[in-house]
Amino acid sequence: MPKTERILKVMQRVYERQNFTVGELAEEFSVSYRTMLRYLHELSRLGVPLYANEGKNGGYSMLTSRQMIERSAQTNESIQRIIKPQTLIVGMEMKLPFTAYYMSQALKSKLWQELQDRMEEIPYIRKKTPSPLYIAAVLNRQKIYHYVAGVEVTTIRDTPERMVSLTLPTQEYAMYTHEGHADREDTDQSYSYVIQQLKQRCLKPNPTLYSLELRTSIHASKAQIYIPLIE
Template sequence: MPKTERILNVMQRVYERQNFTVGELAEEFSVSYRTMLRYLHELSRLGVPLYANEGKNGGYSILTSRQKRERSEQTNETIQRIIKPRTLIVGLEMKLPFTAYYMSQTLKPRLWQELQNRMEEIPYIRHKTPNPLYIAAVLNRQPIYHYVAGFEVSTIRDMPERMVGLTLPTQEYAMYTHEGHSEREDTDQSYSYVLQLLKQRGLMPNPERYSLELRTTVHASKTQIYIPIT
């Protein structure tokens, strides 16, 4: 089936269902989660009023005219423009071909568990407390998916074995607080929602820079998502 025809079929199904998850539609159309997410992004760019509902039982829904007005009024409250100074990160990395993105869902929990077990090996952690802030840097572009799970540090020196250092320049970000499950599907839905808000405000994300995810614990119910903007 040609891609255009499939997207039109997805659009028809979206309007029929009104409420759904990416996984449900991916299974119904026999495509990957990532492919269905791209289809939904395309529908959003075409003007389909999709809204991502965060949380464990979240998914997507079609906004009514009243809901669209309410979301528009809330835009300035739910997303903030923040300039974050140069950020230094030390942690464990994962690099995968973009086409193997789904392998990351199995590998990430192991990455974070190892990071927790080896936290004391990392020198110069900024604002180190009994519960320091965990930070993930994500570069999600073809052909490579790059993910670094780590901590923000004051300097990159004396690197622990098999860890990497990452220096991010001063950057303006759109910051949004994701509330709900920390699994990738829920987080991706929040990313999609933020991208819609950016579009409404005439802002453009910068795919050449790393996005950031900050949380107080590995499985925290709140995650601050930072999307670089041009």
């Protein structure tokens, strides 16, 4: 089936169902999760009013005109443009071919657990809260998916064996608070929602820089997502 015809059929199904998840549509159309997400992005660019719902019952839904107005007002508060100072990170990393992106979720939990088990080895942890501030740095490139599960530190020195360090310069970000599961589908929906809203504001994310996810614990359901902006 040609791509254009498939997208039109997806559009028809979206209007029929009103509420759905990316996984459900991917299974229905026999395509990968990532492919279906791209289709939905294209529908959004075409003006289909999709909204990503976070949480355990999350997914996508069609917005009514009234909901679109209400959501637009909420967006001005929920997505903030901020300048984040230089960020220093030490942690565990994984690098995968982008085609193996779907394997990353199982590997992430192992990275975070190993990081937690080795926390005492990391010097100079920044103590912003009673517990360490966990931070994931994510870089999606055309061929490589790079993910670092780490903590913020005040200086990079004496990095423990089999750990890596990152120095991210002062940067302007779009910051959004994600509430829901930390799994790939829920988090991707939040990223998708923010990207859509940035386009409506004529702001451009910078895909060459690391996005960040900050949590107070490795299992926290709430995370601050930082998407770098092109200046």
